[in-house]
Amino acid sequence: MTSTPAQGTPSQGVGLGMPELPAPDYPQDVRARLETDAREIIARYPDSRSALLPMLHLVQSEEGHVTRTGMRFCAETLDLTTAEVTAVATFYTMYRRRPSGDYQVGVCTNTLCAVMGGDAIFEDLQQHLGVGNNGTTPDGKVTLEHIECNAACDFAPVVMVNWEFFDNMTPAAARQLVDDLIEGRPVTPTRGAPLCTFKETARILAGFPDERPGAVEAGGSAGPASLLGLRLAKGQPLGARVVHPRDAAGQGGEPSHGASWGDGPRTGPSPASHPSSHDAPSTTSASDPAHPAGPVAGSAGSAEEEEGE
Numbered sequence: 001m002t003s004t005p006a007q008g009t010p011s012q013g014v015g016l017g018m019p020e021l022p023a024p025d026y027p028q029d030v031r032a033r034l035e036t037d038a039r040e041i042i043a044r045y046p047d048s049r050s051a052l053l054p055m056l057h058l059v060q061s062e063e064g065h066v067t068r069t070g071m072r073f074c075a076e077t078l079d080l081t082t083a084e085v086t087a088v089a090t091f092y093t094m095y096r097r098r099p100s101g102d103y104q105v106g107v108c109t110n111t112l113c114a115v116m117g118g119d120a121i122f123e124d125l126q127q128h129l130g131v132g133n134n135g136t137t138p139d140g141k142v143t144l145e146h147i148e149c150n151a152a153c154d155f156a157p158v159v160m161v162n163w164e165f166f167d168n169m170t171p172a173a174a175r176q177l178v179d180d181l182i183e184g185r186p187v188t189p190t191r192g193a194p195l196c197t198f199k200e201t202a203r204i205l206a207g208f209p210d211e212r213p214g215a216v217e218a219g220g221s222a223g224p225a226s227l228l229g230l231r232l233a234k235g236q237p238l239g240a241r242v243v244h245p246r247d248a249a250g251q252g253g254e255p256s257h258g259a260s261w262g263d264g265p266r267t268g269p270s271p272a273s274h275p276s277s278h279d280a281p282s283t284t285s286a287s288d289p290a291h292p293a294g295p296v297a298g299s300a301g302s303a304e305e306e307e308g309e
């Protein structure tokens with residue numbers, strides 16, 4: 001018979017104790033300011049409870065993370081229970097639950113970024129900064145975390161700082177990026193709005209205008225690889241081959257984190273001589289005469305021919 005530890009034993013990491021006291025309120029002046037902002041947010045929705053997500057961003061913009069005080073404020077303002085607010089605040093990873101840095105540096109370690117170098121970048125930054133996942137540097141400048149896919153796979157590996165994109169990163173470029181952030185040197189995202197602090201970002205996410213000159217006009221678009229796939233799907237000529245920036249930069253050069261990349265001439269080894277398993281001939285259902293799988297293999301060949309291979 002297997003013995004089960006009693007509920008709440010230290011081995012389960014659950015402590016027994018007195019119920020938490022109610023969270024303290026904001027100072028009067030802070031509360032008055034937040035109430036003005038809250039009224040503006042709530043007015044956008046037919047039901048006040050629908051305003052919870054931007055409200056959580058609002059309180060996050062005040063303290064840099066969602067505190068118990070912030071959740072109490074949301075609950076009182078939206079006529080919800082603190083349990084309901086807590087359930088939402090703990091569900092979404094964009095809400096931070098403990099004090100963190102001015103710059104949240106997220107390294108995408110989802111599948112594509114991971115194999116393109118995201119895992120190496122994350123490992124390297126942990127050593128460089130001396131912090132682990134969700135760790136903050138002692139000066140309070142940088143919080144490091146690994147993040148899931150940010151729908152920018154054609155720019156892999158991607159690093160995000162306060163949700164702004166830094167594309168096609170390398171360990172060296174990522175180290176330079178965090179060093180610049182810590183030293184207060186200006187850094188420029190590859191695309192999108194200029195960088196601001198985490199609190200400022202949270203206020204923008206709460207729906208307040210970004211009044212920095214040029215911030216709204218700054219935009220991004222799909223990357224060359226995505227657009228190539230779109231052209232392929234539409235049966236349009238493919239044109240120039242997309243070259244990874246590290247190849248385009250001259251065989252192994254380290255692009256700066258502010259670099260941007262577009263279509264370029266085909267360079268580097270041809271797919272036929274490329275050593276990666278991705279390009280190697282493989283036995284698949286498409287090449288199995290006993291189980292023909294339709295035009296997959298033929299289509300791939302046509303695409304290459306269209307590129308002038």
Ligand code: FES
Binds near residue numbers: 110113149150151157
């Ligand atoms: S896997 Fe990193 S952006 Fe998609």
